[in-house]
Amino acid sequence: MKTLVVFYSRSGTTKRVALDVAKALNADIDEVIDKKSRKGILGFLRAGYDATRGKTTEIEFEKDPSDYDLVIIGTPVWNGRVTPAIRTYLLRNRERIKRAAFFSTCAGRPGKCLGQMEEILGQEPLLKKVLVRKRLDEGTEELVNELKTLMGSTP
Numbered sequence: 001m002k003t004l005v006v007f008y009s010r011s012g013t014t015k016r017v018a019l020d021v022a023k024a025l026n027a028d029i030d031e032v033i034d035k036k037s038r039k040g041i042l043g044f045l046r047a048g049y050d051a052t053r054g055k056t057t058e059i060e061f062e063k064d065p066s067d068y069d070l071v072i073i074g075t076p077v078w079n080g081r082v083t084p085a086i087r088t089y090l091l092r093n094r095e096r097i098k099r100a101a102f103f104s105t106c107a108g109r110p111g112k113c114l115g116q117m118e119e120i121l122g123q124e125p126l127l128k129k130v131l132v133r134k135r136l137d138e139g140t141e142e143l144v145n146e147l148k149t150l151m152g153s154t155p
């Protein structure tokens, strides 16, 4: 099964999970870049505001998800919501994603982020997984194992 891991990460946590998952599954990887600065206190405040308001943003990415059987998409949780970068990615690639799996990383309050992703994609993902920062390694291991099981039983 040709697999792509797509992620957005502001401070490296989601990136770490994405890299580990891609390695374990022998998948390609694509980082979504948010062209809007999310650095510093102002960037932080704007990030929460934009996520809460359901804003899109200007993004860059490289791979075409339609080349893959499965696209695993990871995002941090911002104010209980999906990040503008991943919202934009999903909106732009809705027609190009055959099958999806989602994960989020957060400090412990996952909110409605994964539900929003499902709504935006308009398709039920194979998996929705929340990873809490303080149990990141265990969460990553669980995620990999659950994905392997699903991939083994999906035609």
Ligand SMILES: Cc1cc2nc3c(=O)[nH]c(=O)nc-3n(C[C@H](O)[C@H](O)[C@H](O)COP(=O)(O)O)c2cc1C
Pocket: 008, 009, 010, 011, 012, 013, 014, 015, 044, 045, 047, 048, 075, 076, 077, 078, 079, 080, 081, 105, 106, 107, 108, 109, 110, 111, 133
């Ligand atoms: C603007 C902003 C809002 C956040 N809101 C939440 C939240 O609602 N719930 C939560 O558990 N963590 C929240 N966090 C923490 C991040 O989700 C968490 O640290 C995540 O793992 C960061 O991923 P990253 O390092 O890939 O950017 C927030 C972080 C930021 C920057």
